Amino acid sequence: MPRPSLLARLAQSTHERAQSSLLRRLRTIEHAEGPWLESGGRRLLGFCGNDYLGLAQHPLVIAAFKRTADDEGVGSTAAHLICGHRAEHAALEEALADWTGRERAALFSTGYLANLGVMQALLRAGDMCVQDKLNHACLLDGAALAGAQLKRYPHNDVDGAARQLASRAEAGALLATDGIFSMDGDLAPLRELARLCEQEDATLMVDDAHGLGVLGDNGAGTLSMLDLGQRDVPVLMATLGKALGCHGAFVAGSANLVEGLLQSARTYVYTTAMPPAVAAAALAAVRIARAESWRREKLAALIRRFRDGAQQLGLPLMPSDTAIQPLLLGEATTAMAAAGALEAVGFLVGAIRPPTVPAGKARLRITLSAAHEEEHVDQLLEALSGLAPDEAGSPPL
Numbered sequence: 001m002p003r004p005s006l007l008a009r010l011a012q013s014t015h016e017r018a019q020s021s022l023l024r025r026l027r028t029i030e031h032a033e034g035p036w037l038e039s040g041g042r043r044l045l046g047f048c049g050n051d052y053l054g055l056a057q058h059p060l061v062i063a064a065f066k067r068t069a070d071d072e073g074v075g076s077t078a079a080h081l082i083c084g085h086r087a088e089h090a091a092l093e094e095a096l097a098d099w100t101g102r103e104r105a106a107l108f109s110t111g112y113l114a115n116l117g118v119m120q121a122l123l124r125a126g127d128m129c130v131q132d133k134l135n136h137a138c139l140l141d142g143a144a145l146a147g148a149q150l151k152r153y154p155h156n157d158v159d160g161a162a163r164q165l166a167s168r169a170e171a172g173a174l175l176a177t178d179g180i181f182s183m184d185g186d187l188a189p190l191r192e193l194a195r196l197c198e199q200e201d202a203t204l205m206v207d208d209a210h211g212l213g214v215l216g217d218n219g220a221g222t223l224s225m226l227d228l229g230q231r232d233v234p235v236l237m238a239t240l241g242k243a244l245g246c247h248g249a250f251v252a253g254s255a256n257l258v259e260g261l262l263q264s265a266r267t268y269v270y271t272t273a274m275p276p277a278v279a280a281a282a283l284a285a286v287r288i289a290r291a292e293s294w295r296r297e298k299l300a301a302l303i304r305r306f307r308d309g310a311q312q313l314g315l316p317l318m319p320s321d322t323a324i325q326p327l328l329l330g331e332a333t334t335a336m337a338a339a340g341a342l343e344a345v346g347f348l349v350g351a352i353r354p355p356t357v358p359a360g361k362a363r364l365r366i367t368l369s370a371a372h373e374e375e376h377v378d379q380l381l382e383a384l385s386g387l388a389p390d391e392a393g394s395p396p397l
């Protein structure tokens, strides 16, 4: 047999994607200003970013970034354990641990790396990693990289998770779930999962990428909202690139956990620490997110406004109370057509297709932010109501 050409095979899979309307396209944003995005010379109102509190362009966040870049330069120049761990990183880790009510926190350069690192540090061959079917891709990849047996359960099905854990009662077990699901916006049954993990001696890990800043007292996240402490959820991961409007991620938990990650998480040890200016900006963002509850209240009011309006229009809302408000359209081509029609009238919304979501569950992933105003939501609803029914005569969308 001749050796296959890897590049020809890749080109073939790209071609197949294009055939199925699944081609991913890169869009260049020329300028961003609050929720407004300029692309292709047009000004579009964006409902696709994850800057839920509107902090990405906050003057104090920008000022902290600039000041630190002026004083310390751009790159951290090394991994944390060499000489990349600066005072800005240390201060941010302390603030994150304090905010989330954990003993200690460790920064990672991205959320993807954080999840890979935690799982690789905790899991060994022969262990099992039990995960919700709709978990973020990097949690699934983390289990695979760690060499653990990946066992998935139907979305938010606590009994399903229990069956998976019971299937190998002797194996070391990590149960990992998104706190808020990134493409659906709904909440994991965390209290029930925490109880299950306690009964089964499994370790619970929650990825709160979309909850931190948005939910809970002072925005401390989904676990804080549900009053789940470090004993209930020993491994908390969240990102700095969403509601905090910056970049990077962290894992928080016991001093033991964090010390272990420093020793063993390869994506912590073998990568350059995030720029100190980014850490300083994130610390400014944490302070604002903690203090300014009005941002969460404004966001919650916009979410209610959107859902009420969408309901009146008969739009296919999903059961989500969070900033992620998908409209379930079904076929990839339908989602693409809807996103295209919205763009034609000045709105940028992500069309999410397989394999990011299951086949037949393509959707518009509409995200709201405290940077939006009521009139922006109303304009979006009006644009959505104006989308024409398709040839088959089904209702709008």
Ligand SMILES: *Cc1c(COP(=O)(O)O)cnc(C)c1O
Pocket: 109, 110, 111, 112, 113, 115, 136, 138, 178, 182, 207, 209, 210, 239, 240, 241, 248, 249
């Ligand atoms: C965005 C996201 C990540 C990845 O974080 P990055 O910092 O963007 O790499 C991980 N988990 C979830 C649930 C996410 O939504």
